[in-house]
Amino acid sequence: MVNEILEILNEDSRRTPEEIAVMLGTDVETVRQKIEELEKNKVIVKYNTLINWDKTDREYVTALIEVKVTPQRDLGFDAIAERIYKFPEVKSVFLMSGDYDLAVMIEGRTMKEVAFFVAEKLSVLDSVLSTATHFVLKKYKVDGVVLEDEERDYRQVIVP
Amino acid sequence: MNMESMIAERVKEVPPSGIRKFFDIASEMEGVISLGVGEPDFVTPWNVREACIYSLEKGMTCYTSNWGMPELRKAISCYLSRRFGLQYNPKNEIVVTVGASEAIDLALRAILNPGDEVLIPDPSYVAYMPCVHFTGAKAVAVECRPENEFRLTPDKLEQKITSKTKALILPYPNNPTGAIMTQEDLEAIAQVLRRTNIIVISDEIYAELTYGKKHVSIASLPDMKERTVVINGFSKAFAMTGWRLGYAAGHPALISAMVKIHQYTTLCAPIMAQVAAIEALKKGFEDGFASVEYMVRQYNMRRKVMVNGFREIGLECYEPKGAFYVFPSIKKTGMTSDEFCEKLLMDQKVAVVPGSAFGASGEGFIRCSYAYSIDNINEAIKRIGNFLKKIL
Ligand SMILES: Cc1ncc(COP(=O)(O)O)c(C=O)c1O
Numbered sequence: 014m015v016n017e018i019l020e021i022l023n024e025d026s027r028r029t030p031e032e033i034a035v036m037l038g039t040d041v042e043t044v045r046q047k048i049e050e051l052e053k054n055k056v057i058v059k060y061n062t063l064i065n066w067d068k069t070d071r072e073y074v075t076a077l078i079e080v081k082v083t084p085q086r087d088l089g090f091d092a093i094a095e096r097i098y099k100f101p102e103v104k105s106v107f108l109m110s111g112d113y114d115l116a117v118m119i120e121g122r123t124m125k126e127v128a129f130f131v132a133e134k135l136s137v138l139d140s141v142l143s144t145a146t147h148f149v150l151k152k153y154k155v156d157g158v159v160l161e162d163e164e165r166d167y168r169q170v171i172v173p
Numbered sequence: 174m175n176m177e178s179m180i181a182e183r184v185k186e187v188p189p190s191g192i193r194k195f196f197d198i199a200s201e202m203e204g205v206i207s208l209g210v211g212e213p214d215f216v217t218p219w220n221v222r223e224a225c226i227y228s229l230e231k232g233m234t235c236y237t238s239n240w241g242m243p244e245l246r247k248a249i250s251c252y253l254s255r256r257f258g259l260q261y262n263p264k265n266e267i268v269v270t271v272g273a274s275e276a277i278d279l280a281l282r283a284i285l286n287p288g289d290e291v292l293i294p295d296p297s298y299v300a301y302m303p304c305v306h307f308t309g310a311k312a313v314a315v316e317c318r319p320e321n322e323f324r325l326t327p328d329k330l331e332q333k334i335t336s337k338t339k340a341l342i343l344p345y346p347n348n349p350t351g352a353i354m355t356q357e358d359l360e361a362i363a364q365v366l367r368r369t370n371i372i373v374i375s376d377e378i379y380a381e382l383t384y385g386k387k388h389v390s391i392a393s394l395p396d397m398k399e400r401t402v403v404i405n406g407f408s409k410a411f412a413m414t415g416w417r418l419g420y421a422a423g424h425p426a427l428i429s430a431m432v433k434i435h436q437y438t439t440l441c442a443p444i445m446a447q448v449a450a451i452e453a454l455k456k457g458f459e460d461g462f463a464s465v466e467y468m469v470r471q472y473n474m475r476r477k478v479m480v481n482g483f484r485e486i487g488l489e490c491y492e493p494k495g496a497f498y499v500f501p502s503i504k505k506t507g508m509t510s511d512e513f514c515e516k517l518l519m520d521q522k523v524a525v526v527p528g529s530a531f532g533a534s535g536e537g538f539i540r541c542s543y544a545y546s547i548d549n550i551n552e553a554i555k556r557i558g559n560f561l562k563k564i565l
Contacts, residue, residue: 021474035481036474036547164216170199170524171209173192173299173348 014039018047019056026060065160067152075104075120075149076127078135079113081142090114093140102130113145124148187303191530195514199524206553208541209524211348213497215412215471217449218464224452225445233444239436241269241420242447248454249420255458257380257390259403261422268432269442273378273406273419278304279431280374280402280421281340285310289339294325296528296535298348298376310339316534319502322491323350327361334365340372343391346379349531349540350500351493356389363394372427373401378419379496381410381465384473386494392423402427407446409496410465411453416446472497475543479550483541486558487565497544500528504537506564514539520563521556 017037021028028036030044037044051057066073082093090108097117098106105118117135121127128146136144152160199205216222240246246263253259261267270276277300285291287309293301295314305312315333317323325343343362345354354362366373373391380388392401406419421431435441457465476499483490483501490501503513510527517523528535543550 017470020470032478032547035478038477166214168210168212168214169196170205170207171192171196171526172211173190173526173530 014043015047015051018044019051022048022057022060063156063158065152067160072122073120074122074124074127075118075152076124076131077147077149078117078119078131079145079147080115080117080135081113081144082115082138082140083142084114085140093138096138097135100130100134102127102134183307183309187306190299191511192299192526195518195524195526198515199518202518202522205518205522205524206549206556207524208543208545208550208553209526210542210544211498212414212544213409213412213468214544214546215468217411217413217416218453218456220456221411221413221449221453225449228445228448233448235444237269237441237444237447239268239432239441241267241442242444242451245269245447245451245454246420248451248458249422251458252454253403253405253422256462257377257388258393259390259398259422261403262425265425266428267420267422268428268435269447270406270419270421270435271439271442272408272417273376273404274300274417275435275439275442276404276406276419276421276431277301277342277374277376279434280404280423280427281305281310282308282434283427283430284339284372286339288337290335290337292330292333292338292341292371293532294342294344294347295532296323296347296349296538297342297344297531299531301342301344302532311337313338314532314534317350317352318534319491319538322493323347323352323500324354324358325362327365330362331365334369334371338369338371340374341366342374342376344376346383346388346495348379348496349498349526349528349535349538351496351498353383353386353388353495354391355386356394359389359391359394363391363397366400367396371400373397374404375401376404378404378406379409380405381462382469382472382497383495384469384476388495399424407450407453411450412468413446413449413453416443416449418442418446418450472543475545475547475550478547479541479543479554482551482554483557486554486561488557488561497542499541499543500535500538501541502538506561508564510536510539516564517557517560521560523553523556523560525557 021033030041034041034044084090085092094106102119104120107116109116119127131144131146246267249267250261250263281304285308289310290313291305292313292315294317302312313333315329375391392398392403402421402423404421407413479499480492488501490499493499510529514527526540528538
């Protein structure tokens with residue numbers, strides 16, 4: 014049930030408890046309660062909107078920064094990750110296996126702004142050994158959603 | 174030459190499809206919201222499409238065995254065993270066809286002589302009656318009632334059995350009613366049939382799409398396999414309608430008779446579709462048919478939304494447990510299904526299909542498909558509600 018509620022909200026966070034109750038064949042109160050619990054336990058962290066900013070006149074660039082760090086005794090990667098994710102310019106931070114340690118997604122208004130942020134704020138951190146910046150040129154698919162060129166409904170209006 | 178006079182009597186005798194008229198009006202209209210489609214709104218999963226593209230790149234563009242590719246028949250055999258507990262030998266008990274449609278036609282043509290009778294639950298899918306008629310045999314409707322949730326009942330069946338009855342078409346889960354037959358329901362039917370020489374043509378194309386209860390095939394009941402030909406395909410469960418791929422499984426003598434017709438009329442099902450179907454099944458064996466289960470979960474939610482929506486606007490409907498159709502009654506409007514659908518289309522631009530297109534027992538009902546997004550379903554129900562307010 015909980016997973017089904019999450020699946021529905023993940024698809025469309027505007028679904029109301031009333032709608033979800035019908036979809037799952039249960040009562041509204043149960044759905045409300047479960048959602049409240051999920052919010053309280055931070056399973057549901059936030060309800061947000063997937064926006065294709067490329068279609069607006071907002072100027073922005075996104076970059077993926079590969080960051081190599083030295084983990085700290087007792088704290089591992091968590092402390093340095095926190096130092097990094099506290100910056101509002103940083104949109105996401107993942108600990109990675111493989112060639113580098115942290116994948117940091119940064120958003121800024123211009124490439125220069127991002128480059129300066131990396132040079133002045135990231136590279137200078139004590140445990141950061143090196144960084145490599147990759148700018149995003151085009152977003153095709155974000156969080157499971159294809160941004161352009163979605164397949165349309167080719168079906169005829171009435172079929173037996 | 175007067176070409177019309179040249180058309181065979183049997184073809185002329187079949188009336189034009191009851192759906193055609195609505196299709197012609199609806200497809201000309203702007204802004205139509207449709208609940209009229211009998212096929213999935215999902216696109217074929219990418220792994221399946223990708224496997225087909227790859228086969229084309231490799232140059233797999235030839236004919237296959239008349240029976241279908243051995244690897245595909247093996248996979249189908251395995252699939253029927255795993256999902257429905259049915260055992261069929263891929264060597265001589267399975268034929269791959271151009272959709273379940275061709276398999277139904279082959280089965281009928283392989284067994285029917287002119288004058289034979291074929292029992293067809295009413296209402297049912299539109300193709301059975303014409304296909305029977307084309308062979309020179311007679312289609313006999315067996316009424317199914319809403320109070321029985323449109324299941325076939327042994328008493329109605331027995332009433333229609335004569336010395337000429339050659340076959341029964343058993344189409345469950347049902348299009349258009351969404352009815353399913355449980356193991357007990359089937360056992361009651363089997364009890365009638367075991368005393369006869371009637372062949373069961375079991376159209377199980379919606380077998381994967383049931384909600385709550387798992388599908389049971391009549392062929393899995395004692396002594397029923399030998400007299401049953403199971404028809405299935407990839408259209409509904411794997412969202413592959415346009416690929417035109419289905420199959421039949423049954424007694425080797427019947428299947429080889431079907432292959433005889435198939436090899437001369439069709440040669441084989443398209444190799445591209447067969448390769449794609451192999452991928453669909455293989456992936457299914459690996460991940461427990463996750464994409465089928467995902468689609469079933471989505472359909473189930475929409476089903477609940479639609480049943481609930483119709484009840485809220487005052488349209489009576491029983492809870493359908495299979496396929497992707499809801500079949501509400503419009504009797505209280507005093508209109509025929511045809512009238513209702515035409516007025517609804519003109520007034521609110523919602524396309525649904527009159528129940529009467531599926532047989533006389535469908536009169537007074539409309540078929541609404543929930544192979545649509547929830548938003549589309551909600552909008553259609555709102556409009557139907559507006560329409561009811563106007564006319565009641
Ligand atoms: C009950 C039933 N049988 C068979 C078919 C045809 O299936 P296929 O696409 O495999 O020919 C349909 C399609 O709507 C159907 O509803």
